[in-house]
Amino acid sequence: MSSTPHDPFYSSPFGPFYRRHTPYMVQPEYRIYEMNKRLQSRTEDSDNLWWDAFATEFFEDDATLTLSFCLEDGPKRYTIGRTLIPRYFSTVFEGGVTDLYYILKHSKESYHNSSITVDCDQCAMVTQHGKPMFTKVCTEGRLILEFTFDDLMRIKTWHFTIRQYRELVPRSILAMHAQDPQVLDQLSKNITRMGLTNFTLNYLRLCVILEPMQELMSRHKTYNLSPRDCLKTCLFQKWQRMVAPPAEPTRQPTTKRRKRKNSTSSTSNSSAGNTTNSAGSKKKAPAASLSLSSQVPGLGAIPNCSLNPGRDGDLCHSTAVTPSGQFKEKH
Numbered sequence: 001m002s003s004t005p006h007d008p009f010y011s012s013p014f015g016p017f018y019r020r021h022t023p024y025m026v027q028p029e030y031r032i033y034e035m036n037k038r039l040q041s042r043t044e045d046s047d048n049l050w051w052d053a054f055a056t057e058f059f060e061d062d063a064t065l066t067l068s069f070c071l072e073d074g075p076k077r078y079t080i081g082r083t084l085i086p087r088y089f090s091t092v093f094e095g096g097v098t099d100l101y102y103i104l105k106h107s108k109e110s111y112h113n114s115s116i117t118v119d120c121d122q123c124a125m126v127t128q129h130g131k132p133m134f135t136k137v138c139t140e141g142r143l144i145l146e147f148t149f150d151d152l153m154r155i156k157t158w159h160f161t162i163r164q165y166r167e168l169v170p171r172s173i174l175a176m177h178a179q180d181p182q183v184l185d186q187l188s189k190n191i192t193r194m195g196l197t198n199f200t201l202n203y204l205r206l207c208v209i210l211e212p213m214q215e216l217m218s219r220h221k222t223y224n225l226s227p228r229d230c231l232k233t234c235l236f237q238k239w240q241r242m243v244a245p246p247a248e249p250t251r252q253p254t255t256k257r258r259k260r261k262n263s264t265s266s267t268s269n270s271s272a273g274n275t276t277n278s279a280g281s282k283k284k285a286p287a288a289s290l291s292l293s294s295q296v297p298g299l300g301a302i303p304n305c306s307l308n309p310g311r312d313g314d315l316c317h318s319t320a321v322t323p324s325g326q327f328k329e330k331h
Contacts, residue, residue, distance in 0.1 A: 027109075028107075028109060028116050028118045028145065028147050028153065029104055029107060029118070031058065031147065031153055031155075032102055032104060032145075034058075035058050035102070036101040036102060038054055038057065038058070039054075039089075039099075039100050039101060040099065040101070042093065046090075048086065048090075051086035051087070051089060051090050052086050054086065054089065055082070055085045055086040055089075057154075058154055058155055059082060059085055059154055059155050059156075059158075060082070060148060060154045060155065060156045061082055062081075062082060062156070063081075063082045063085065063154070063155055063156050063157065063158070064079055064080070064081055064082070064156075064157055064158070065079070065080050065085050065088060065158040066078065066079045066080075066157070066158065066159040066160070067160055067162070067196075067204065068159070068160070068161040068162065069141075069161070069162035069194040069196070070162075070194070071193060071194065076204075078204040078205075078207060078208070079211070080204075080207045080211060081211060081214060083214060084207055084210060084211065084214075087203065088200070088203065088204075088207075091197075091199045091200045091203045092127065092197065092199075092200055094199050095197025095198060095199035095200060096129050096130060096131040096132065096191075096197065097127045097128065097129055097130075097197065098128050098129070098130045099126075099127065099128035100125070100126070100127050100128075101125075101126055102123065102124070102125055102126075102143070103123065103124040103126060104118075104120045104122075104123055104143065105120065105122040105123070105124075106120070106121070106122055107119065107120035107123075108120075111149070112149070113149070114148065114149050115146050115147060115148055115149050115156060116146070116147040116148075116149050116153070117144070117145070117146050117147075118143075118144070118145040118146075118147070119142075119144050120142065120143045120144075120145075121142050122140070123140070123141055123142060123143035123160070124138050124139065124140050125138075125139040125140075125141075125160070125195065126138055126139075127139070127192075127195070129191060129192075132186075132191060133169070133173070133186070133187065133191065134169075134170065134173060135167050135168065135169055135191055136167070136168040137165060137166070137167050137168070137191075137192055137195050138165065138166045138168065138195075139162055139164075139165040139194070139195025139196075140162075140163055140164050140165065140166075141160055141161045141162040141163045141164075142160070142161045142163070143158075143159070143160050143161075144157070144158075144159045144160075145157070145158055145159075162194050162195060162196075165192065165194055165195035167190055167191065167192065169187055173187070174187065215234055216230045216231060216234060219233065219234065
């Protein structure tokens, strides 16, 4: 008996990478473990397509990533959207990082109708730097994640609040350069700011400008408009939303009760209406039954009398027969 693709023991002839596994629910922390493994599989040849696939696998289409920390000039908070998340992770490695992974300790999970929230107060982002010198950086803080409660279980919101960081230099390197004051002075300087490289910080500052421009970029890509036309269209639509009055809530029409008329009044009204109709019919009857034979003697035919005026504007216009048998036109 040959196995089929529906068989749980079926093996694809193209290898395990072409086989779609059955969706299964996993713990949210295991998704972070899978993300760490995917980051470790990165190579120097990983391009933008690789990073886009990475973000698609672990982040929702409308996901947001937020970083909060405090620098020398005050607290900072950066929030980027889904389209800028792949580039954020790539800038970490462009700043001299060779390895990146996250460690979650004593995290708390809360389940909702459509999402799962993971709150880890003891989260550590560990980065291994190969340049400018071999250094291990441990960035500690609070990580709050919101996963979608479905088979894919992707991240919808990522909020990492950095509290402190430590840069660790191996003792062997210090012993090698113990007699070189210049190297020791260089080793004593920090290579990151709050655990983030200058590449990443510059990119986050750039995202402050890029994030509002996502609508312009999307419109340019969709409609192939010039940057100036995209800006004009976006500003006009924003102005329309500001000027347009708020939609009023629809009110249900009030149903008015019809008052019942008294039977006496209805009877009197009907009798008055009958009297009026009869009077009107009596007034109209002579005109309708007008006969010229009764008014003009000697005519043996009844003319056709109508309310339409004749040639001279008269109401009656007909043809009658005289006693001598000749046709005579009457008005």
